[in-house]
Amino acid sequence: MTNYFKRSVMVLTCLTACLTLVLVPAPVGAQSSGVGLSISVNPLTTSPGGTVGVFSLVTNNTGAKLRTTVTISSLSPCGIETNIGYNKLALNPGQTVQVTVSYPLPPNACLGVYAVSITANSSGKNSSPSSTTAYLTVQ
Numbered sequence: 001m002t003n004y005f006k007r008s009v010m011v012l013t014c015l016t017a018c019l020t021l022v023l024v025p026a027p028v029g030a031q032s033s034g035v036g037l038s039i040s041v042n043p044l045t046t047s048p049g050g051t052v053g054v055f056s057l058v059t060n061n062t063g064a065k066l067r068t069t070v071t072i073s074s075l076s077p078c079g080i081e082t083n084i085g086y087n088k089l090a091l092n093p094g095q096t097v098q099v100t101v102s103y104p105l106p107p108n109a110c111l112g113v114y115a116v117s118i119t120a121n122s123s124g125k126n127s128s129p130s131s132t133t134a135y136l137t138v139q
Contacts, residue, residue: 034066035061036060036096037130039054039072040055040134042055044136044137045137049107049109050138054072054101055100056118057098057099058096058118059095059097066090067089067090067091067122068089069089069121070089071083071085072085072117074116103116112137113136115134116136118133
């Protein structure tokens with residue numbers, strides 16, 4: 001009878017532990033794109049018709065290979081959005097790539113502060129876009 005009782009307690013304990021593992025959901029971390037971005041413009045101030053260099057760094061902050069498309073755009077103080085360029089990248093874990101473009105301003109460009117942004121969109125159902133912005137003054 002004692003053996004039967006011990007076996008029953010062992011089976012119940014194992015069953016309880018197994019059910020606890022199955023029924024309690026695992027914690028879920030916040031989902032992000034895993035892409036680190038930085039951007040700068042040179043010169044910081046220019047005139048209409050001038051040309052600006054846009055320099056950005058794209059870093060894979062994950063432990064796996066990452067495919068992403070980075071888009072560089074500009075928003076003028078007049079509300080005009082310009083797509084400056086894009087690159088499709090395949091980055092190894094921890095790898096950083098520099099993306100550089102030349103941005104010629106039209107001769108009739110609005111005066112004021114422009115927001116020059118880089119956005120990374122990675123593939124995958126749990127990825128979200130990342131972006132960052134630099135500012136350019138046209139006077």
